Amino acid sequence: MKETPLDSLIRAFAGLPGLGPRSARRIALHLLVNRERAMNPLMQAMAQTAENIRTCHICGNLDLTDPCAVCRDPARADDLLCVVAGISDLWAVERTGIFKGRYHILGGVLSALDGIGPDQLSVAPLLERVRGGAFSEIILALAATVDGQATAHYLTDRLHTLPGGTDLRITRLAHGVPVGGQLDYLDDGTITTALKARK
């Protein structure tokens, strides 16, 4: 049987993160029934974004301009660099509103299992940027996973080999109990870390 446009639509939605066939069907139906109110604005927004969004050549962020708003902002500190794995991590840190330095997006973390080495990530541009910049502190804001921490280790080693690299302050995010987190839902590793880092 040939796939109808409706089937294609449901399949396209079902492939998005967090959606399955059931939620995709529900969304497709909602769009078809509310063509004016839901489908057209969504189509317009997608067309506009697809046309206007650029990848920032400095940090790798997505924005309407290249360099992105963060890289262009003269009010941000030029001596503070936050290294994140992906764009969503940058957005997450930005939402806190507490960090006022620059970013560098790695594009992932090292993973022997997935065959991701330093060449697949934005490691060379990072080293180049740190070498040419005036950073005094590099925050490695990577996930508290084995791969994330291995990547942080690796980056620390590489950053230290740069001229003057040993003077760089290389920091990581603190580990501990998430704010609002119930102790009995947390894994032992987090509780152990939080206990050891108590203050």
Place this chain on the structure above:
Amino acid sequence: MKETPLDSLIRAFAGLPGLGPRSARRIALHLLVNRERAMNPLMQAMAQTAENIRTCHICGNLDLTDPCAVCRDPARADDLLCVVAGISDLWAVERTGIFKGRYHILGGVLSALDGIGPDQLSVAPLLERVRGGAFSEIILALAATVDGQATAHYLTDRLHTLPGGTDLRITRLAHGVPVGGQLDYLDDGTITTALKARK
């Protein structure tokens, strides 16, 4: 601050059923990062559906043709009519593959609270269709909610007033324990109904 195209995109996604700001952000980012593989197919599918989908003037279903594939299918029984509240209910019954008659979509159920009376629903067309057709059985496949059952009551009364209406077999879906359902997760009403209808 002016809303950027990216903000509009996230807002459009967040308004879809089952999605919130967090999942919308995740989807928007996925689409932007995978423009070729995810965004373009989705935009194409939406444009194609928006262009080609019609509302069937007989049953109210959405399809590429009017009348829809179900209404046009000569292999389906012309004496069996299944009345459902919405398009998603029609799809749900169709997925079972067990029903081989025709459909009528009401467009909702009666609701005093939401101010939905018979005039807001496709009740008159239903009566017209039954009067002009050769239906021997009408299945009222409405939700097992107060509003759904009130609607079924109302439709039964109205259908009985039709010429020859008292000869119509008017049936409803059986109530009971959902297949695969755990007893201890079910409400008392369902268990009571299932017990009374035991066989």
